[in-house]
Amino acid sequence: MNTAGHPAPGAPRILTTAQAIAEAIGQEMERDPRVFVMGEDFGRYGGVFSATGGLLERFGPERIRDTPRSESAFIGAAAAAAVEGLRPIAELMSVDLFGVCMDQIYNHLAKNRYMSGGQVKLPVVLMTAIGGGHGGAAQHSQCLYATFAHLPGLKVVVPSNAHDAKGLMTQAIRDDNPVMVFLHRGIMGLPWMQYQEGASVAVPETAFTVPFGQAAVAREGRHVTIVTLGLMVHKALLAARTLHTQGIEAEVIDLRTLVPLDTQSVLRSVGKTGRLLIVDEDYLGFGLSGEIAAVVAEHMDEVALAAPIRRLGVPNVPIPYSRPLEQAVIPSVTRIVEACCELADAKLKAAA
């Protein structure tokens, strides 16, 4: 749903992710006059992905600041304004477009605190849209969060639902470091984009935070662990329902943040189930799935595996446009089910 509707008195308030993000920003702007927002198309549009809907009317164009299409300039300006004591939130429509200002992000925003020997703080929030499945093709469908998680100095947040989105966004705004918030198009609740219904959940009206580095157990299970994040949490939950009918109980771990990464929750769950599937909408190579697998491999003295680790991700190709090709590369519920069934049957070969 895209509108919260009018729930009965006392009923929990259901928000879309876009509404939850806008509420978090609005509350933090009320609380802290140093918080302001910069980005493209706030004026008449409320942000292309509606994450700032209604804020211009409340806070005016000084604090909800429309920018020209000059991303290097305004991302760099956000970093410097943060050093001066302000707390900027900057929006760039789509992570695919970040190339134009990467220097400001990876050479300056991510590194200036370190290079100044800890003298300066850069409390900047960068938020952007990610994800495919809508025919956006290679330049409008990527996730790329692992690219930014790879760079020391950036915190990386990928919520899967409206509740977490509000709590993580509030935490991001209050954090004294650069935080990148990646919002999958499919969980935002946009009127022109397919929407994962499970992403609309009860969201407390008062401000609250979800701490970074704490994964959520989206579903408990004892046979196989699915580690994932963002929109893929919902696909994993749908797969878990099917698996349940086949006698396989899958535990779904929603990482919520990549940096910091909650390795303990992953290890605890894998220790319990002995089987691990990592599901990722980002590219398979050199990314999140490799990182999680490495974490588990490094702790094989603590956790016993009953089967080899499996990974599902985009197989190192740009996201194709044509629908059957796109569906072939983005992990699906069916393939998550198949991978879990294979894992349930698989065995580690005995050591020679």
Next chain:
Amino acid sequence: MTKPPPDKLLWMYETMLLIRRYEETLAQVYLQGKRPPDIPPGLSFDIASGPVPGEMHLAAGQEPVAVGVCAHLRETDTVVGTHRSHHVAIAKGVPLDRMTAEIFGKVTGLGRGKGGHLHLFDPAHRFSCSGIVGASLPPACGAALAARLTGSPAIAVAFLGEGAAKQGIFHESLNLAGQWRLPVVFVCEDNRSAIPGAEDRAAAGASSAERAKCYGIEGIAVDRNDAIAVYEAAAVAVDRARQGGGATLIDVKTECHFGHFQGDARVFQPTTGAGEPRPHDPIATLAATLRRRKLLDDALDHRIRQRAEGHIAAAFEFARGSLYPAASEATEHVFA
């Protein structure tokens, strides 16, 4: 001033009609399945559904820019378009059937269905485009440089929007073109629909045409959305490029009849919908000129329109009748 000869005038008219009717047809096809009967609650428009998925940026209304510039180009000249490029592709001679098949994601498409509407590649007709704002300028500089280095008389043209003129890449490309006197023409289509918003809010200081002069290249402003006006400006720019006189930026005030993309909230510009009467439709303006000069009468106009409809019907039939690529193709063409 180089006036367009009769054959060019008629070509521009027919091509503008073809572009307009193609985009109107595409707009209708694009809507198919976007509002399915079982649409989930809250969703008013689903860009992923129907025979043509993804975003759709239409250029109807901007036909004068495409035909006025491309009327001067040869097959060997390079054209680089933007995310809104069907009009330019058609004017450059990209085959309508293979372009349509690409937009449908079919294996017979220009890029075997891998690029789609935003990423049309037709090396045979020296046309390409990109979904990234501002990304058309460097490749045009590169093609122009290659022409210089290989002794080819070819030139290159980059189309860009007024939003791209605020990107760093605009300034860097103009500087390069000025420094190296590249045989390149930059064509800024100012349709006042850039995200984020109107020129008066998004630009400080001089116009794009004036800014070009700061980089040692010529700037020409065309204030009318008129094919003949664009033709005359492009004649100067293309001739300068061919004669080794260097680069030119043409800044055209044009009009986009559709929104930023199909299905958006239509807040970017205050234009009316397709098919509604417009005070200054550039096609009607050109038709009136042709009739005044006795180059066009009802019979010829009818034939031209019939021909356009025939091309369009054939292209959509080709696209609909083509197969999707096999799923195994998804992992092909990553490396040479």
